[in-house]
Amino acid sequence: MSHYQFIAAPFSLYSGKARGYLRWKNVPYLEVLSTREVYEQEVMPRLGYGMVPIIITPQNETVQDTTDIIDYFEAKLPGPGVYPAGPVQKLAALILELFGDEWLLITAMHYRWAYNEDFAYQEFGNTGFPHLPAEERYALGKKAAENFKGSLPFLGITPKSIPAIEKVYEEFLRAFDAHLAAHPFLFGSRPSIGDFGFLGPLYAHNYRDPESGKIMERVAPRVADWARRTHAPQQALSGEFLGEDQVPATLEPLLAIFAREHLPVLQDSIADLQKWVADNPGQSELPRITGFHKYKVGGVEDDRAVFPYPLWMLQRVLDHYAGLEGDDKAAADALLARIGASALSDMSITPRLKRENFKLVLA
Numbered sequence: 001m002s003h004y005q006f007i008a009a010p011f012s013l014y015s016g017k018a019r020g021y022l023r024w025k026n027v028p029y030l031e032v033l034s035t036r037e038v039y040e041q042e043v044m045p046r047l048g049y050g051m052v053p054i055i056i057t058p059q060n061e062t063v064q065d066t067t068d069i070i071d072y073f074e075a076k077l078p079g080p081g082v083y084p085a086g087p088v089q090k091l092a093a094l095i096l097e098l099f100g101d102e103w104l105l106i107t108a109m110h111y112r113w114a115y116n117e118d119f120a121y122q123e124f125g126n127t128g129f130p131h132l133p134a135e136e137r138y139a140l141g142k143k144a145a146e147n148f149k150g151s152l153p154f155l156g157i158t159p160k161s162i163p164a165i166e167k168v169y170e171e172f173l174r175a176f177d178a179h180l181a182a183h184p185f186l187f188g189s190r191p192s193i194g195d196f197g198f199l200g201p202l203y204a205h206n207y208r209d210p211e212s213g214k215i216m217e218r219v220a221p222r223v224a225d226w227a228r229r230t231h232a233p234q235q236a237l238s239g240e241f242l243g244e245d246q247v248p249a250t251l252e253p254l255l256a257i258f259a260r261e262h263l264p265v266l267q268d269s270i271a272d273l274q275k276w277v278a279d280n281p282g283q284s285e286l287p288r289i290t291g292f293h294k295y296k297v298g299g300v301e302d303d304r305a306v307f308p309y310p311l312w313m314l315q316r317v318l319d320h321y322a323g324l325e326g327d328d329k330a331a332a333d334a335l336l337a338r339i340g341a342s343a344l345s346d347m348s349i350t351p352r353l354k355r356e357n358f359k360l361v362l363a
Contacts, residue, residue, distance in 0.1 A: 004027060004055055007031075007056070008033075009053075010204075011208065014052070014101075015052055016204025017066045017204070018053045018066045021196050022073070023232060023233055024191055026071055026079075038136040046064075047358045048061070062358075069099070086241065087324055087331075088332050089241060092194070095344075096251075098314060099197065100201060101310075104202065106165060108206055109148075111211075113149050113208055120201045121141045122141060153303075154289065155306030156305075160331060161297050163298075167298050170219055177219075177220035178253075179248065179253075179254065180225075181250075182248065184226075190239030191230055191236065203225065206311070207227040246329075259340040261296075263344070267343065268295070269307065272291045273290060274351070275291065285361050286361060289310075290307075291305070292306060293306050308360060311353055318347055351363060
């Protein structure tokens with residue numbers, strides 16, 4: 001096998017993130033639809049659980065998790081990359097990848113199940129059981145999707161929080177649309193790791209799902225255009241990041257939404273991780289959920305599960321910040337102060353986390 005296999009699904013959030021990157025990076029890959037048979041014969045034996053996307057290399061190695069997939073090819077393949085060389089740009093890009101992967105997930109899940117439920121059932125069926133008649137695909141897709149729809153309260157998506165989720169999402173869309181009036185991507189004419197963090201929720205769910213796609217086209221047509229361009233780039237390995245380590249002022253409203261909405265959740269997650277470690281001595285493998293907490297979205301308080309995985313993503317941000325010195329650190333501190341995220345400068349994740357054998361564990 002001279003190419004990479006990319007096991008994925010058209011409607012999968014994280015498949016959308018990875019697919020856009022693979023296309024831009026010009027990776028020689030063959031996409032394999034994640035049917036029920038593929039899950040049983042390839043995905044489950046390799047990971048021990050069901051999750052897409054995954055990469056199978058020509059050497060029959062498995063790479064799982066979109067950030068690990070991107071970093072694998074960034075290290076392996078020559079040419080332009082998606083991590084800005086500028087230290088402050090890179091800090092902002094890592095923050096926005098985290099924000100896209102983990103906070104925009106809330107909006108992606110809400111809009112799919114509030115506005116596109118029947119479409120989603122059919123998509124689950126078309127992917128899992130492509131050879132069956134449409135009615136059977138729909139019925140089996142609905143059964144397969146029950147766990148995903150059932151996760152909404154764990155994500156903090158309830159009738160109480162939904163109006164605030166939609167209000168903040170439309171605020172985000174308008175801010176991103178305004179930025180795109182000046183720049184094709186987040187940091188210039190080349191997509192960054194931050195763009196691909198946004199791409200999963202904004203393309204695979206909120207653009208591709210028909211009713212939420214109409215909302216995006218109405219509220220933020222430039223974001224819809226960005227989603228199309230970033231998912232199916234016309235020119236692979238093209239574009240440049242802005243010079244002189246610029247973080248455009250038009251990005252600061254997006255970063256401020258991260259600081260206001262997402263950062264407090266991450267702070268609670270660190271505290272909950274430490275409590276879980278104290279309550280579970282000798283255990284190293286982390287569960288998907290470590291507890292529950294009160295969170296706020298758009299100023300509305302609701303209950304939500306605490307997920308430790310985002311802390312592994314946050315750790316990347318904090319590690320990069322910790323390596324800054326001199327003028328670079330001063331510029332980073334100034335940016336964090338302007339967006340209301342100065343708390344990042346004093347945060348640490350203890351104990352540290354790592355991914356091992358496709359699982360999140362204590363380092």
